Amino acid sequence: MAFTDEEVAYLRSQPLGRLATVSEDGQPDVVPVGYDFDGTYIYVSGHGDTVKTRKFRNVLDGNPK
Secondary structure, three states, rough: OOOHHHHHHHHOOOOOOEEEEEOOOOOEEEEEEEEOOOOOOEEEEEEHHHHHOOOHHHHHHHHOO
């Protein structure tokens, strides 16, 4: 996916991203995440046990559950 110049400027101006998921019962959950944008890819970071959570693993795996 290619980003427009305006999208790149916006991504580089934001200190935090938002990671949104939906639970099995349809409840949304949005959490702030640190991220880095290198001009092509967006890298999402977590701290401590964040990367060990089921939600984070599901997002990494592309699992819609």
